[in-house]
Amino acid sequence: MNQMPTDFLNAELSARATPLNKHSVRQEADYILVWLQQTFRGDDHPAIDAGVQIANALGLPALVYHGLREDYPHASDRLHGFIIGASREMARTLERRGIACVQHVVRPGHETKGLVYRLADRAACVVTDAHATFVANFQATRFADKLDRAVIAVDATRLVPHALLPSGLGATKVFRAAHKPLREQCLADRQQIEPEIKPYKGELPFKPDHLANLSDAGVKSLIADCRIDHTLPISDEYPANKASVAKRVELLTSSIIMRYKWTRNNPADAGAGSQLSAYLHFGMTSPFAVLRALNQAEVPAALRWKFLDELLTWREWCHWRMTEKPGMTQYSSLPSAARKTMEAHAGDPREVLPLEALIHGNTPDETWNAAQRQWLATGWMHNNLRMYWAKQIIKWTRTPGLAWATGCYLNDRLSIDGRDPATYVMMRWAFGEARPGYSELPIFGWISPKGDSALRKRAGVPQWLSAMASAEVPQIKVPQSEDWARMYTDGTS
Known part of the structure; x- marks a missing residue:
């Protein structure tokens, strides 16, 4: 009998699952493989639940x-540090739940290629976490094409899965109207599936790394062995551990939410936002976990509405858009009117700044420098600053294509929450995916500019700008060619 993995899933998990090939479940196998690329938590995880539910039905671990x-x-070091820290926490939680977890960090002397393929050879099927952008999307698709058994991708990042929403939701107002009625039911349907089979303790095709046993010093030692960029340090302000997530959620529900709609646009206010974006991006927490916490706190609807609109409407709309059109990370995907007006002004006089000055926040613009230095030092930038930050790059680069690539490159390299649908949609807004300006301007054409006068008037911002100007930031490696631009411009920059 040819059975598909989705045949074993309940309604909630089935709505979150997308088959990546047409193969069926193998009858002779040792386990169900759950391959996670970016969503790192050991509980309340739809992809893990899907794997466990299939495993329970087949009598496998x-x-x-x-x-x-x-x-x-x-x-x-910054990205490796966060990813390994998150994976370590996930492994500890899975161990408590009685689910086997194996991990491997590639480095010299420990390299083993094709591990996921070798693990899949002994699996009845493979469940992976679904992502709309960056390498996880490409790798899962390529993996499924090469495999001779079923692979499904399960959405573990959104409250409302993509399959429950209609097509043609081109504006946030329309998306909100379709999304909002589904939220309470999706939250109610989210139930964890516990294993009925003892954890797998059989042979493995490689010697795994036991990240659960690593101390913080052990994590740093492991990272030091890897051939990666060691000039960009781990962020001390955003540690990848459960305690940090819990602290931020507690602050959100106890104090931040009470003033969020009034203070959220002030980068000088340390409590203006939740700063959960990195933890959401790497799946250490989820929209359903945050929503439950707000519900338990009994925060009045009038106070929590704006934050939930950012979390559930805007964030999930960005994910919906990038799922519909994954190529939206490319310059060529920007609205034709935006590209046309920027390219018509590509020859306008401008102050072209070297990449080194942009990376280290050494430009003539104090506000832009502060934003960039915050990103460089911590791996996080205040959302309102990002909108101003992205616009200015247009006037400091040689061509519109290179400007787009530069913004994406800085976002993806420095930010812990970079490479995310929400960050790319923010960049698209800055590059003309919005209402045109009121007049045609040099360099920008009909793309509306954004000033910083309103930012500077907010309480504490002048002092914050001054402090950021003298703050220590790492001096990181600057690439000597523009090869990095090709992944954002189809090689046309």
């Missing part, structure tokens, strides 16, 4: 695997 390579774009 579920085996969770995470492998980290050295050659993904922008690999650095």
Whole structure:
């Protein structure tokens, strides 16, 4: 009998699952493989639940695997540190739940190629976490095409899965109207599936890394062995551990949410936003976990509405858009009117700044420098600053294509929450995916500019700008060619 993995899933998980090939479940197998690339938590995880539910039905254990390579774009101490820290926490949680977890970090002397393929050879099927952007999307598709057994991708990042939403939701107002009625039911349907089979303890095709046993010093020692960018340090302000997530959620529900709609646009206010974006991006928490916390806190609807609109409407709309059109990271995907007006003004006089000055926040613009230095030092930039930051790059680069690539490159390399649908949609807004300006301007053409006068008037911002100007930031490696631009411009920059 040819059975598909989705045949074993309940309604909630089935709505989150997308088959990546047409193969069926293998009858003779040792386990169900759950291959996680970016969503690192050990509980309340739809992809893990899907693997466990299939495993329970077949009388097999579920085996969770995470492998980290050295050659993904922008690999650095900062990204490796967060990913390994998150994976470590996931492994500890899975151990408590009785689910086996194997991990491998590629480095010299420990290299083993094709591990996920070798693990899949002994699996009845493979469940992976679904992502709309960056390497996880490409790798999952390529993997499924090469495999001779079923692979499904399960959405573990959104409250409302893509399959429940209609096509043609081209504006946030329309998306909100379709999304909002589904939220309460999707939250109610989210139930964790516990294993009924003892954890897998059989042979493995490689010697795994036991990240759960590593101390913080051990994590740093492991990272030091990897051939990655060691000039961009781990962020001390955003540690990848459960305690940090819990602290931020507690602050959100106890104080931040009470003033969020009034203070969220002030980068000088440390409590203006939740700063959960990095933890959401790498799946250490989820929209359903945050929503439950707000519900338990009994925050009045009038106070929590704006934050939930950012979390559930805007964030999930960005994910919906990038799932519909994954190529939206490319310059060529920007609205034709935006590209046309920028290219018509490409020859306008401008102050072209070297990449080194942009990376280290050494430009003539104090506000832009502060934003960039915050990103460089911490791996996070205030959302309102990002909108101003992205616009200015247009006037400091040789061509519109290179401007787009530069913004994406800085975002993806420096930011812990970069490479995310929300960050790319923000960049698209800055590059003309919005209302045109009121007049045609040099360099920008009909793309509306953005000033910083309103930012500077907010409480504490002048002092914050001054402090950022003298703050220590790492001096990181600057590439000597523009090869990095090709992944954002189809090689046309």
